[in-house]
Amino acid sequence: MRSSLALAIAAVVFAFPAAAQSRAQTESAIKGTGKYGAAGCGLGSMAFGDTPGAVQILAATTNGLFGTQTFGITTGTSNCGPGLFAMGTKNFVEANREALAKDISRGEGEAIGALTVINACGDSHKVGAALQKNFKTIFPSESASNDDVTRAILETLHGDQSLGCGKS
Amino acid sequence: MASPGAALLLFLLVASPVADVAPGGAPAAQAAPLVARARASRLAEDPGWLRLGHWRRGLRGLRSEVDGREFFLAKTGKIDPAAELEATIEGLFSPGPFAEELADPFCRFPARVAFLAARLGLDPAALPPRSCPKLDDFLARVRPGGVTLVFSSYYLNNPSSSFGHTLLRLDKAEGALEGKHFELLDYGVDYAATVDTSNAILYAVKGLFGLFKGEFKHYAYYYKVRQYGDFESRDLWEYDLALAPEETQLLARHLWELGGTWFAYWYLDENCSYHVLGALEAAAPRLDLLSHVGRAVVLPSDTVKALYANAGLVRAVHYRPSIRTQFEARARALDALELRTAVELAGRPAAPFPDALAPERRVAVLDAAQDLLDLRHGRKLVMGEDPAAAQLRQALLERRAEIPVPSVALEVPAPEVRRPDQGHGSFRAGLAGGASRAYGGYAALDGRLALHDLADPLRGYPPTAQIEFLPTRLRYYPEHQRLELDDVSLVKVVSLNPVSRWDQRPSWRMRVGATTVRDGGCAGCLAGAIELGGGLGAANLAGPVDLLALGDAELLGSPRLDGIRGAGVRLGLGPSALVRIRAGERAVLLAEARWRYLPFAVPEQTWTVSGTLRLHLARALSLALEARAAPEERDVQAGVLVYR
Known part of the structure; x- marks a missing residue:
C-alpha cells in the first residue's frame, strides 16, 4: 500500500476543483482536426483549427501534475525551428499571438528574437524595428486571422532585403 | 566522461547509424557471442542498464516501474533485466521485416543500442540494415545540445499544481543569435497523467492509487512559457544541467524510448518529478538523484534540491518572470504620476499623457500599461471571451507602436530568496513540552508530510502562501495518561493575496481535518472539521507586517x-484575523484570533486566540513557542522543529 487511506481522502477533497478543469481539458484536447497534420508545430496545431487563440487555450489548460495532451513523443507532429519560414512562422504565431503582438508594438522582445531565428534573419533589432513600423498592417484589428497575421509578417521580413532574412 | 566507450558512444549517437552492410547467418548465431559476453561480464546488473529499464529493487525483488508491455522485448522483461538484455541483443540482429518502425528494436530502443555499443562493443554496422525515419525526425527536430530542468512555481489556484511542476527542456544545439539562446524554440518534455475521467472522486482516487496512465510528452517550450508565465502568472526557474554531450544525446534517445510507453501514475510519489529524475539518471548513471527525494511524497521542489546533491550538476540558474512579476518590475521603474498614467491607460488607451513626458518615459508608461492589461484580462484575452478587452488591447498596442522607439529589454533580477532549491525540507517533525490549564503538563508531537506554513522559514517559498499536507499534532498528558489528537488536517491552504491598487484578488483559506474542541460544545472531544474562509490580505505593511x-x-x-438543535453537527460563522510579523529571515511571529457564532448550538458562540513565535536557527532547525486560549483551555508550549 503506497498511500494511506487518509491521504486518499485528503486528495479527494483537495482535487475536487481540479477535476472540473481536467474534464474541460480532456474534451477539448481530443477533438483534433488534424488540419495541419504532420507539419504542425507542437500539439496545438493537432488539436485545433484556425480559431484565434485556440492554440493558446490548449497550452493554458494542459496543466500541472494532471496535464492532458493527445500525443506522445512517438507520434511526433511538432516542428519548430530555424529555416522553416512560412510554416514555422505560422505555428509560432498561433501559439504566441498575444505575446508576439505586444513585442511587435514594442519593437523588441523574445518573440521577435524567435521569429528572427525561424526566418533566418540577420539582426533582431532591425527585425523588431521593421515589424513595429508595420504594426497596423500586421495587426489591423484584434480579430485579424492568424493566416493574415502570418502573411503580413512574412511579407515584412522577406520583402525587405536589408533584414537579411532567408528566402521562403 | 572517463568511460573508454564514451568516444565510440558519442560517435554512434551523433552519426545516427544506419547499417549498410548486409549480415550473413542466422540472427541467433550472430547474437550469441554478444550474449555470452554480456553474461560473462554480468552486464544486466550494471546500474546503467538497470536505469535504462527503470528496474528498481522493491519488496518483490527487481521490477521495472514501466508498465507498458511494449517497453519489454522479453516476456519476463518487467522483472528480469538479464532476459530483457538478451532479448534486446537478439532483437537487434533480427532481419525483420517489422510491421512498423516502432516494432523494430533498433528504432524503438536507440538508448539501449548506444549502451550496448559502448559497453559490449556492439557494432551497429554489423546489424541488418534498417531505417528509422520517425526517430530521425524526432532527433532532427529536437537537436539537443543541452538540458535544463524547469521548475514552475507554486500555483495555489489549481490544486493539482499547487506544489509546483517540473519538466525538462531540451535546449537546441544551434539557434543562438547575437550571443543569445532562444529558448522559445526549444522543446519541453514532461511526464504527466493522461486523465480519462471527468468524475472528481474517480480522478482523485485514480491519481492516488496509480490508476492513470502516466506518459512522457514533448511540445514546443513556448507553450509552457505562455501557459505558466502569461496565463497563470507563475515564475519559472530554469536549472541548466552540466551534462556531457553524450549524456544529453542519450537522454534524448531515452526519452524517445519512454515516449512510446507508459507508467502507472502515482500522484504522491511516482509523479512528474519522480520520473523526470529517473530519466536523467538513466541518461547519466553517474548521477544520484532519486535517492535524494522523499519516499512517501515526491514534490517538485525536492527535484531541484536533488540536483544540488550532485556537486557541479547545476551549471546555471535562470529566472523567467511571470507577467505579474514583469508588471511589478515595470511599475517600480515609474514615478507616481507615471504609474497613475499607466493605470489610467490600461483602462482607457486614449488617455492623454501628462505634459512634458519624454518619449522614452511614454514608452515605459505604455509598456507598463500593456502588462497591467494583460495581467487583468490575460486569461479572457487568450480564450477570446472578452471582445471589449481585446479592443482595448489593440488600441493600446497601436498607440505603443506609433512611438518608433524600441523598448529596453526588461531585466528582472532573480529573487534569490525565492529560489526553490534553497527552501527548507518539506517534511517537518517537532517535539515540545507544555502546560495546559485543563490537563496539566504535556508532551506534544508534531508531524507534517508537506510543505510550508506561514511561520516556516521563508526562503525558497512564496512569501504569502501556506499549503500543508497532513499536518498532525498529538499530545500526551502524563498526569491523566491521556493521549489526544490536538489537531490534524488532511490538507490546509492559506492563500494570502496582498491587495494593491492593481490587484484586488481576494484571499482565502480552506482546510479539511479534525480538531479537539476546546469550548462548552464538548470540552476535549475530537470533531471532524471543514473550514472555508474568504477575505482580504495585505503584505509588507511598514515593512515586515502581513495581515x-x-x-x-x-x-x-x-x-x-x-x-x-442537539445534533452532532455544528456550524460556526464569524470573522478571523491573522497577523504575521517577520524579523528578517530568522524569526516569525504569527498571531491569530477567531470568533464564531454557533447558530442553534450550545454554547452560542466560541473563540480562539493563538500566537506562535518561531526562531529559525538553521535551514533544518527551528525553535517554536506557542500559546493558545479558548473558552475551556489555556496552554503554552515550547519545542523544536526539524525540517527535512
Missing part, C-alpha cells in the same frame, strides 16, 4: 458535540 482578515464558515461534527 489577513477573513469571514469563515466552519462545520464541526462529532457524536459528543452539542450541535445544531
Whole structure:
C-alpha cells in the first residue's frame, strides 16, 4: 500500500476543483482536426483549427501534475525551428499571438528574437524595428486571422532585403 | 566522461547509424557471442542498464516501474533485466521485416543500442540494415545540445499544481543569435497523467492509487512559457544541467524510448518529478538523484534540491518572470504620476499623457500599461471571451507602436530568496513540552508530510502562501495518561493575496481535518472539521507586517458535540484575523484570533486566540513557542522543529 487511506481522502477533497478543469481539458484536447497534420508545430496545431487563440487555450489548460495532451513523443507532429519560414512562422504565431503582438508594438522582445531565428534573419533589432513600423498592417484589428497575421509578417521580413532574412 | 566507450558512444549517437552492410547467418548465431559476453561480464546488473529499464529493487525483488508491455522485448522483461538484455541483443540482429518502425528494436530502443555499443562493443554496422525515419525526425527536430530542468512555481489556484511542476527542456544545439539562446524554440518534455475521467472522486482516487496512465510528452517550450508565465502568472526557474554531450544525446534517445510507453501514475510519489529524475539518471548513471527525494511524497521542489546533491550538476540558474512579476518590475521603474498614467491607460488607451513626458518615459508608461492589461484580462484575452478587452488591447498596442522607439529589454533580477532549491525540507517533525490549564503538563508531537506554513522559514517559498499536507499534532498528558489528537488536517491552504491598487484578488483559506474542541460544545472531544474562509490580505505593511482578515464558515461534527438543535453537527460563522510579523529571515511571529457564532448550538458562540513565535536557527532547525486560549483551555508550549 503506497498511500494511506487518509491521504486518499485528503486528495479527494483537495482535487475536487481540479477535476472540473481536467474534464474541460480532456474534451477539448481530443477533438483534433488534424488540419495541419504532420507539419504542425507542437500539439496545438493537432488539436485545433484556425480559431484565434485556440492554440493558446490548449497550452493554458494542459496543466500541472494532471496535464492532458493527445500525443506522445512517438507520434511526433511538432516542428519548430530555424529555416522553416512560412510554416514555422505560422505555428509560432498561433501559439504566441498575444505575446508576439505586444513585442511587435514594442519593437523588441523574445518573440521577435524567435521569429528572427525561424526566418533566418540577420539582426533582431532591425527585425523588431521593421515589424513595429508595420504594426497596423500586421495587426489591423484584434480579430485579424492568424493566416493574415502570418502573411503580413512574412511579407515584412522577406520583402525587405536589408533584414537579411532567408528566402521562403 | 572517463568511460573508454564514451568516444565510440558519442560517435554512434551523433552519426545516427544506419547499417549498410548486409549480415550473413542466422540472427541467433550472430547474437550469441554478444550474449555470452554480456553474461560473462554480468552486464544486466550494471546500474546503467538497470536505469535504462527503470528496474528498481522493491519488496518483490527487481521490477521495472514501466508498465507498458511494449517497453519489454522479453516476456519476463518487467522483472528480469538479464532476459530483457538478451532479448534486446537478439532483437537487434533480427532481419525483420517489422510491421512498423516502432516494432523494430533498433528504432524503438536507440538508448539501449548506444549502451550496448559502448559497453559490449556492439557494432551497429554489423546489424541488418534498417531505417528509422520517425526517430530521425524526432532527433532532427529536437537537436539537443543541452538540458535544463524547469521548475514552475507554486500555483495555489489549481490544486493539482499547487506544489509546483517540473519538466525538462531540451535546449537546441544551434539557434543562438547575437550571443543569445532562444529558448522559445526549444522543446519541453514532461511526464504527466493522461486523465480519462471527468468524475472528481474517480480522478482523485485514480491519481492516488496509480490508476492513470502516466506518459512522457514533448511540445514546443513556448507553450509552457505562455501557459505558466502569461496565463497563470507563475515564475519559472530554469536549472541548466552540466551534462556531457553524450549524456544529453542519450537522454534524448531515452526519452524517445519512454515516449512510446507508459507508467502507472502515482500522484504522491511516482509523479512528474519522480520520473523526470529517473530519466536523467538513466541518461547519466553517474548521477544520484532519486535517492535524494522523499519516499512517501515526491514534490517538485525536492527535484531541484536533488540536483544540488550532485556537486557541479547545476551549471546555471535562470529566472523567467511571470507577467505579474514583469508588471511589478515595470511599475517600480515609474514615478507616481507615471504609474497613475499607466493605470489610467490600461483602462482607457486614449488617455492623454501628462505634459512634458519624454518619449522614452511614454514608452515605459505604455509598456507598463500593456502588462497591467494583460495581467487583468490575460486569461479572457487568450480564450477570446472578452471582445471589449481585446479592443482595448489593440488600441493600446497601436498607440505603443506609433512611438518608433524600441523598448529596453526588461531585466528582472532573480529573487534569490525565492529560489526553490534553497527552501527548507518539506517534511517537518517537532517535539515540545507544555502546560495546559485543563490537563496539566504535556508532551506534544508534531508531524507534517508537506510543505510550508506561514511561520516556516521563508526562503525558497512564496512569501504569502501556506499549503500543508497532513499536518498532525498529538499530545500526551502524563498526569491523566491521556493521549489526544490536538489537531490534524488532511490538507490546509492559506492563500494570502496582498491587495494593491492593481490587484484586488481576494484571499482565502480552506482546510479539511479534525480538531479537539476546546469550548462548552464538548470540552476535549475530537470533531471532524471543514473550514472555508474568504477575505482580504495585505503584505509588507511598514515593512515586515502581513495581515489577513477573513469571514469563515466552519462545520464541526462529532457524536459528543452539542450541535445544531442537539445534533452532532455544528456550524460556526464569524470573522478571523491573522497577523504575521517577520524579523528578517530568522524569526516569525504569527498571531491569530477567531470568533464564531454557533447558530442553534450550545454554547452560542466560541473563540480562539493563538500566537506562535518561531526562531529559525538553521535551514533544518527551528525553535517554536506557542500559546493558545479558548473558552475551556489555556496552554503554552515550547519545542523544536526539524525540517527535512
